[in-house]
Amino acid sequence: MKHAAKLVLPLLITASGSALAQDSLAPHVHGEALLQVVLDGQELVVNLNSPAFNLLGFERAPETDEEQALVENLDTNMRDPQFWLELPSAANCALSRVSLGQHVETTKQGELHEHEHEHEHEHEDDQKILSEHRDLAFEYHFLCADPDQLDQAQVKLFKHFPALTGLHAEIIGDSQSLQELNAANPVLRMP
């Protein structure tokens, strides 16, 4: 892959533009995550978006010391892409930037009963949070000395995070491809 295709899916336009991938690009489905890989010249951008459930086992803010430690441990591990992604060493890729972000969706009591109490005014502060969903986003920028050697990559997420069962991968380079990865098929092919 030498050059990124000029035309990319609208979904992917922000892949290399945003410092923090805060917008959830994939439907929030526990057990599944989205991986986007964009190669443009020597720059390789890798975006991983996953429900926090897959990586932590919970999605609300950490409440106990144990949960806080899990969050910090995840943060430390994921800042090093080699923790979960093995690029061909011949491509000679050096990490130039890492961004971590998150997106939280909450459902409050008032919202569920909106249709039943149309004339009632409730203050948001009074509304009890019924459910909370959190997506975590990880963005990595690499500079690869020999990008022609980027023919495949090993994804080790399934080994670290058993709650993750499926990864939808989108690869943008000379051409575009969609691949479905899982524990039995963890190798990303880069055309």
Ligand SMILES: [Zn+2]
């Ligand atoms: Zn969720």
